[in-house]
Amino acid sequence: MTDRRRHHDMGGLEDGPVEIKEHTSEPWEKRVDAIRSLLSDEQRNMLSVDELRRAIEDLGAEAYDRYNYYERWMAAMTNILLEKKILGVDELGRKMAEVEARQGNKPL
Amino acid sequence: MSSDHHHDHGMYDSDPLHHHPPQPDLEDTPLTHHQIMQIAVGELLIEKNIISADELRAQIEFQDSITPARGAELVARAWSDDGFKGRLIADSKAAGDEIGMDVGPVPILVMENTPTVHNLIVCTLCSCYPRFLLGIPPDWYKSRSYRRRAISEPRKVLSEFGTDLNDSVEIKVHDSTADMRYMVLPMRPAGTDGMSEAELAGLVTRDCMIGVTVPEGPSKA
Structure with missing residues (x-):
């Protein structure tokens, strides 16, 4: 059965000792979490917990390993917004380029 | 912050090499791909009136208030x-x-x-x-x-x-x-x-x- 598991399904596998580390939220992580909560509330109902988990799993094993926790959330949440056509690929691409350019204009 | 690099470091700034502190301010570190995505998605959702900036702020404050x-x-x-x-x-x-x-x-x-x-x-x-x-x-x-x-x-x-x-x-x-x-x-x-x-x-x-x-x-x- 083990070979049929998907990458996120890791319960019961062997590993080393738990590294007991806390988490200090960075501002951008708090915003990811806040956007997720707002999209999931009763008023908007655009993103369920199950949908987010499915989208995180669909990022694939390679991205799952390479992205950190909130990066997975952000990528998965964005994919759902694109799937549902709440956002368009083109407008997102343009906006991301704009954000990046704005950053480039900042003084060092 | 000024848009060029000739800002005044004040009366104690006597370093001709214009030395900055070794720890950069958080805002000065380049944004990662996912951070850019977060800002872009947030702004688009606000522009489309799906969420508001006030709601976003209030939600973050609420999250910060939840402790064990x-x-x-x-x-x-x-x-x-x-x-x-x-x-x-x-x-x-x-x-x-x-x-x-x-x-x-x-x-x-x-x-x-x-x-x-x-x-x-x-x-x-x-x-x-x-x-x-x-x-x-x-x-x-x-x-x-x-x-x-x-x-x-x-x-x-x-x-x-x-x-x-x-x-x-x-x-x-x-x-x-x-x-x-x-x-x-x-x-x-x-x-x-x-x-x-x-x-x-x-x-x-x-x-x-x-x-x-x-x-x-x-x-x-």
């Missing part, structure tokens, strides 16, 4: 009031409502530790966690090692947290899902008779509501 003190309040009340404890175990949402506490949108089962049964929570598939009661999960809860091993060798995992249970104590591990989450109701420590609810709540740590530790009684000064 909420879970501890429920535990201390349960320790002090058997009737409440029964209701908390039967229906945590209704019990929370009694004291004006929202336990969150996902149902939470409260698992009671006894002298013979110790409960531990994990989410092997992702990171489901009683966030409305305990805040954001620590990194170790989301770690591969914890997700992998909590269900197969819980006793060993507990010992890594300094918790060594007697072999006669059965350990029940509860694997959370998107639709069902858990919180552990620890056993009230000895030597706490006569303590107020607020004092009791002070003994209840996040980790003992996850089940990796057990609460300690008041230190004998």
